[in-house]
Amino acid sequence: MDDRRRAILEEIPRLRRYARALLRDADRADDLVQDCLERALGHLDNWRTGESPRKWLFTIMHHLFVDQMRREKRRGEAAMLPLDGHEAMSVAADQTEDAASREVLQALQAISPERRAAILMVSVEGFSYAEASVILGVPAGTLMSRIARGRDDLRALLEDGARRRSIRVVDR
Amino acid sequence: MSDRDFTERDIHLALDGELPKDERPAYEAWLEANPERKARAARLADDVGLLRAAVAGVAEEPLPERLTAVVKERASEPPRAVWWRNAAAAAAVFVAGALAGYLAGGLPLGGEGEGERLADDAIAAYATYAADPAHAVEVAGGDRDYLQDWLSKRTGLRLVAPDLTAQGFELLGGRILPAGHKAAALLVYRNKAGEQVSIYMMAEGREKARGTYAAGETGPVAIWWLDQGFGCAIVSSLPEGRRDEVVGSAWRQIKEGLAG
Numbered sequence: 350m351d352d353r354r355r356a357i358l359e360e361i362p363r364l365r366r367y368a369r370a371l372l373r374d375a376d377r378a379d380d381l382v383q384d385c386l387e388r389a390l391g392h393l394d395n396w397r398t399g400e401s402p403r404k405w406l407f408t409i410m411h412h413l414f415v416d417q418m419r420r421e422k423r424r425g426e427a428a429m430l431p432l433d434g435h436e437a438m439s440v441a442a443d444q445t446e447d448a449a450s451r452e453v454l455q456a457l458q459a460i461s462p463e464r465r466a467a468i469l470m471v472s473v474e475g476f477s478y479a480e481a482s483v484i485l486g487v488p489a490g491t492l493m494s495r496i497a498r499g500r501d502d503l504r505a506l507l508e509d510g511a512r513r514r515s516i517r518v519v520d521r
Numbered sequence: 522m523s524d525r526d527f528t529e530r531d532i533h534l535a536l537d538g539e540l541p542k543d544e545r546p547a548y549e550a551w552l553e554a555n556p557e558r559k560a561r562a563a564r565l566a567d568d569v570g571l572l573r574a575a576v577a578g579v580a581e582e583p584l585p586e587r588l589t590a591v592v593k594e595r596a597s598e599p600p601r602a603v604w605w606r607n608a609a610a611a612a613a614v615f616v617a618g619a620l621a622g623y624l625a626g627g628l629p630l631g632g633e634g635e636g637e638r639l640a641d642d643a644i645a646a647y648a649t650y651a652a653d654p655a656h657a658v659e660v661a662g663g664d665r666d667y668l669q670d671w672l673s674k675r676t677g678l679r680l681v682a683p684d685l686t687a688q689g690f691e692l693l694g695g696r697i698l699p700a701g702h703k704a705a706a707l708l709v710y711r712n713k714a715g716e717q718v719s720i721y722m723m724a725e726g727r728e729k730a731r732g733t734y735a736a737g738e739t740g741p742v743a744i745w746w747l748d749q750g751f752g753c754a755i756v757s758s759l760p761e762g763r764r765d766e767v768v769g770s771a772w773r774q775i776k777e778g779l780a781g
Contacts, residue, residue: 354592354593357592358589358592358593361584361588361589361592362579362580362581362582362584363580365579365580365582365584365588366576366577366579366580369576369579370572370575370576370579379585379587379588380731382588383587383588383591383731383732384733386588386591386592387591387732387733390591390592391735416762416765420765420766420769449571449574449575450571450574450575450576451575453568453571453572453575454575454576457572468572469572471537472536472537472569472572472573473572473573473576477537477538477539478537478539493530493533496533496537497529497530497533500533500565500568503568504564504565504568507568
């Protein structure tokens with residue numbers, strides 16, 4: 350295997366992590382990663398020498414994600430569900446997932462895709478604002494406002510969840 | 522520097538490591554002086570921690586083979602584009618493929634290349650039939666119910682002929698093709714501009730998989746799916762955005778049809 354393919358292979362764990370957080374469902378997330386890898390392999394010439402494979406791959410995946418979100422919106426569907434709709438819907442994602450993780454990942458799904466992507470890029474994937482701006486194709490100011498609003502959304506959702514839980518406890 | 526007024530914005534900058542180092546002490550002092558802000562900064566930091574922890578395990582999981590295969594497989598394969606020079610060559614490949622299937626005595630396709638072979642056959646069928654408007658179909662699309670019944674009976678699947686009028690494509694009709702010892706159904710669509718889309722389906726498939734298969738830089742592209750006992754490839758030369766729309770709509774209808 351040549352160096353470029355090896356470099357791409359090494360990025361798969363991160364791409365999967367990002368896709369999983371974006372889409373929640375493991376199959377759909379890996380579908381996105383697969384599309385991204387296929388696209389990347391088909392356009393190896395577009396990978397400029399010296400450019401970080403990570404940024405290049407995340408940029409490709411972001412474009413695919415945006416396309417997917419746009420299509421779903423146009424169709425007015427909650428999701429494009431390949432093969433087994435019911436499986437994807439009943440997010441039985443991972444048995445080992447604890448309650449806090451489940452809660453935060455579910456809350457994340459309720460946030461707009463643009464804000465979700467922005468938060469994940471910097472908070473989880475550790476890209477700088479400058480890098481994330483380039484990958485997401487938005488000015489730094491837009492990125493910052495997406496991060497701030499996304500975090501507000503997330504906080505509100507989590508507080509809401511906590512409040513509902515405490516009400517349930519009181520009810521008993 | 523310490524005179525600078527800090528705001529909510531700086532909480533995010535600090536959290537993301539974007540606050541200049543020399544502003545850090547003043548920022549910390551500001552937090553100390555503003556308990557509410559400090560509490561908010563702590564909550565936001567907790568949320569980041571939660572997010573990271575929630576997906577940290579994903580990066581440690583063993584990689585699914587279908588992903589590593591995309592990167593590895595193609596490395597060892599010669600470029601596929603070469604044979605895609607003209608329809609005659611494509612037809613020859615199609616005949617060879619059918620013959621190979623016949624000689625193999627109808628063994629299930631199986632293995633890693635199952636989806637690619639399905640896609641290859643689908644592209645050959647597209648080249649042979651869809652691209653020849655005069656002889657594209659055996660049964661016209663006018664009587665959709667009859668066409669669906671006929672194709673379903675011959676392939677042993679519950680097939681629907683997706684309605685792609687919303688994407689501008691009219692169903693010309695369908696035909697049955699030999700595929701190994703089985704029969705494959707080919708549906709052909711055309712729009713006003715003369716662009717073609719074909720859907721190739723057969724009762725062959727072992728495990729769930731999907732992929733994109735291109736017959737060279739300028740040739741048609743097949744989007745394929747496999748599932749238990751079902752294989753489907755949608756072939757067209759449409760630009761990607763429109764192709765995805767057609768494929769998305771067609772696949773949804775096919776899936777609903779199979780589910781009954």
